[in-house]
Amino acid sequence: MPFTLRGDDVCQATPPTPLPNLYWVAFSPAVAKLIDLEIGNDGLPKDPEWLEVLGGNQLNVGAHRFSNPISTAYSGHQFGTWAGQLGDGRAILLGDINHLELQLKGAGRTHYSRMGDGRAVLRSSIREFLCSEAMHALGIPTSRALSVVGSKQAVRRETMETAAVCSRIAPSFIRIGHFEHFASLQNIVRLKELADLLISEFYPECVSTQDPYLNLFKEISARNAKLVAQWQSVGFCHGVLNSDNISALGLTIDYGPFGFLDHFEIDHICNHSDHGGRYAYHRQPQIMHWNMACLASAMLPLLELEHSAEESQDLLRSALEEFPLIYAKEWQQAFRLKLGLQSEQDGDIELIERLLQAMHDSKVDFTNFFRNLSNLKKESKLTEILQRDEFVDREHIDQWFADYINRLQSETKSDDDRKKLMDAVNPKYILRNHLAQAAIEKAQQDDFSEVDVLFRILSKPFDEQLALHHYSKPPPLDLQRVAVSCSS
Structure with missing residues (x-):
């Protein structure tokens, strides 16, 4: 969808700044198909000029004319504090292809770069490319990555x-921060244009409702509640859940100091700049809810077009209270499925929470534990369960496994059918930080083979891929604390 809002208060013309001697680092043929980009036998675009376009050195290729690249303004809260006007500091929107926005991240300074240089580095670009495509393969809503182009x-x-x-x-990079921007300027005309644009293009079901703007808020909130439940279910930590990093479409965007859990720590912090742990794993649902409160505040003037101020506040407050209910339902269902439980029974939530506490206490590998759990049989004896050895408190985990086996016996699926269902929701492969770092270090020596290997593995995260089994192993002790920064 083209970003149709225009004017100095929302966007600025932003031609990319060229880089010397461009070269391909990574490319996704699957994403290329979404924009009908013709691919050669080498897996790269047939037209070599795409290298120059995707590196920011030219604006035309074939029939495509990106004649009006822009960067957009938005505002927001960063680490819980109002930061005022922000904007696309290193992202440039080239244009629209097949109703999809094509952005370049790192193509030079924009009007909103403030003191930054508008550039991204090889390290962070590889991480974003691999993780956005990995998240898509996991079935989690996300922006997609087409390529990484490098320069010395x-x-x-x-x-x-x-x-x-x-x-x-x-489909769009519109953020909660765009709403906050116009609300902070008290520009109700622009705020309404933005909401109408989203309703028209992405939330048409709101048009026929009695209160379109209230229902738009509910839909955005619901999508983000479901999104964060999905993150929790695969052990994904975003790292910088500022309100300007939250998609109005419920997509995972702005990959920075993200990380997947290796050994399970419910309070894991993946961003070494997050000194207070505001964006720790267990706080992500609460923070997303907080961001929805920011959206509600920004959308309040829209409701006041039809309601009194007091009634508008009551309507949004009530709508905001739906977030934790939606999140809890999605989270519970996700973890039931991870445990192979098709039905809902009393005691399920306690069973899940007891397990997660035990995993936290013993620092058990999150991904591998759930993946291997599908091998357990309904008639398994405790002494046959090798996963018991991963826990420090043997008595406690033995009781849990006994209760879990008893719970499985109330399910109708056979062990084989349950294993298939569990393996379809519990990935074997995730983008572990030590794997990404190894690929980055090779790439920094002009060897992109490991980036390609990881890309192919992560595109099929639920498959066994037996020849690549070692990529599913947790990091060695000396690589368990790979620190990641916001800097890119």
């Missing part, structure tokens, strides 16, 4: 690194 131009972050541009697509 130096970029200073914590150390000197080299530049890269990650191209990404989504």
Whole structure:
């Protein structure tokens, strides 16, 4: 969908800044198909000029004319504090193909870069490329990554690194921060235009309702409640859930210091800049709810077009209270399925919570535990369950396994059928930080083979891929604490 809002208060013309000597680092043929980009036998675009376009060096390729690249303004709360006007500091929207927005991240300074250089580095670009495609394969709503294009131009972050541009697509990159921006300017006309645009393009079911703007809020909130439940179910930590990083379409966007859990720590912090743990794993649902409160506040003037101020506040407050209910329902269902429980029974939530507490206490590998749990049989004896050895408190986990086996016996599915269902929701492969780091280090030596291997593995996260089994192993002790920063 083209970003149709125009004017200095919302966007600025932003031509990309060229980089010298571009080269391919990574490319996704699957994403290329979404925009009808013709691929050659080497898995890269047939037209070599796409390298220059996706690296930000030119705007035309074949029949495509990206004549009006822009960056957009938004505002938001960062780490719980109002930060005022922000914007696309290193993202440039080239244009629209097949109703999908094509963005370049790292293609140079924009009007909203503030003190930044508008560049991204190879390290962060590879991480975003791999994770956005991995999340899609996991069935989690996300922006998609088309490519990473590299250059040897130096970029200073914590150390000197080299530049890269990650191209990404989504139906829209509209954020909660766009609503907050117009609300902070008290520009009700623009706020209404933004809401009407979303309803028209993405939430048409709201048009025929009695209160379209209230229902738009409910739909955005519901999508993000479901999204964060999905994150929790695969052990994904976003790392920077500022309100300006939250999609109005319920997509995972803005991959920065993200991380998947290795050993389970319910209070795991993946961003070394998050000193207070605001965005720790267990706080993600609460913070997403908080961000929806920011959206409600920004949308309040829209409801006041039809209702009194007091009634508008009551309606939004009531709608906001639906978030934890939707989240709880989605989270419970996700973890039931992870345990192979098709029916809902009293005691299920306690069973799940007891397990997670035991996993936290013993720092059990999150992904592998759930994946291997599908091998357990309804008639298994405790002494046959090898996973008991992963827990420190043997008496406690033995009681849990006994209760779990008893619960399984009330299910109608056979062991084989249950295993198939569990293996379809419990991935074998995730983007572990130590694997991403190994691929990055090779790429920094101009060897992109490991990026390609990880890309192929993560595109089929639920398949056994026996020859690649070692990629499913947890990190060695010396790599369990790979720190990641926001800097890209």
